[in-house]
Amino acid sequence: MGIYRDEEIVALRVGETRQVICRDCSTPQQWTDTKEDDIITQQSVDKKDLVYFCDTCKKRLKVQEGKRTAVQHSRLVSSKSSQ
Numbered sequence: 142m143g144i145y146r147d148e149e150i151v152a153l154r155v156g157e158t159r160q161v162i163c164r165d166c167s168t169p170q171q172w173t174d175t176k177e178d179d180i181i182t183q184q185s186v187d188k189k190d191l192v193y194f195c196d197t198c199k200k201r202l203k204v205q206e207g208k209r210t211a212v213q214h215s216r217l218v219s220s221k222s223s224q
């Protein structure tokens with residue numbers, strides 16, 4: 142039995158057809174009924190060996206490419222003309 146943090150779980154697999162359902166489309170009841178085999182974690186999405194799509198909204202589950210902050214250092218452009 143594994144322990145997962147809530148935010149690690151990005152989607153579930155539900156029903157006999159094991160449809161993928163993202164957080165936005167799933168109901169609280171589906172979350173309650175979910176077994177460990179039925180969860181899709183952010184880790185497995187990030188591995189990129191499989192691509193997951195939600196069968197309800199057809200959106201692709203997002204890959205988190207690390208925790209990149211969009212802070213850009215202002216570049217110091219030194220334009221010294223050499224003689």
Ligand SMILES: [Zn+2]
Pocket residue numbers: 162163164165166195196197198199200
């Ligand atoms: Zn969805």
